[in-house]
Amino acid sequence: MPVMHFLIQWPDGGEANCYSPSLVIGDFFTPGEAYALDDFVDRSRQALNIASERVREKYGFACSAALDQLAQIERDAGRFRDQPQAMVKVIEFS
Template structure:
C-alpha cells in the first residue's frame, strides 16, 4: 500500500508535514490549494479514516499512525476553532 506525506500551512504560517498510509489524500486535496479550516478538517477526517480502513482491509487492523496524525491535526486546528475565515494551504504532496 503506497503511503505518502503531505505538507499543510496553518493560519499562523507554520507548516506541518503529515502522514497518510494511502494516496486517498489526493482525492480530497490539491497542492497549492487553500481551504477554509472547517472544510479542511472535515475532509482530512474522512480521508484519514478511509486510509486507515484500507489498511484494515489489507492487514486486518486499522492504521494507528493515521489516527495519530488525525489527532495531531485536530489539536493544532483547535487553536482557531471552527472559524471559516481561517484557511489551510495544502503546500505539497511528498510520495
C-alpha cells in the first residue's frame, strides 16, 4: 500500500511528521490549509480509521501504526483544548 506522511504545525508552532498507511489523507486535508483543532482531530480520526481499514481489507488485520498515530494526534491536541481559536496547519504531504 502507498504510504503517506503529512507534516503538521500545532498551535504553538511545533511541528510533527505524521504517518498514514494510505493516501486517503489527501481526501481530508489540503497542504497549506489550517484547520480548527477539533476539526483537525475529527478529520484525522476519520482518515486514519479508513486507512487502517484499507490495511485490514488487504492484509486481514488493522494497521496498528495508523491507530498509534491517531492516538498521538489526540494526545497532542489535548494540550490545546483550552485555546478556543487553536488551529492546526497541514504543511505538506510526502
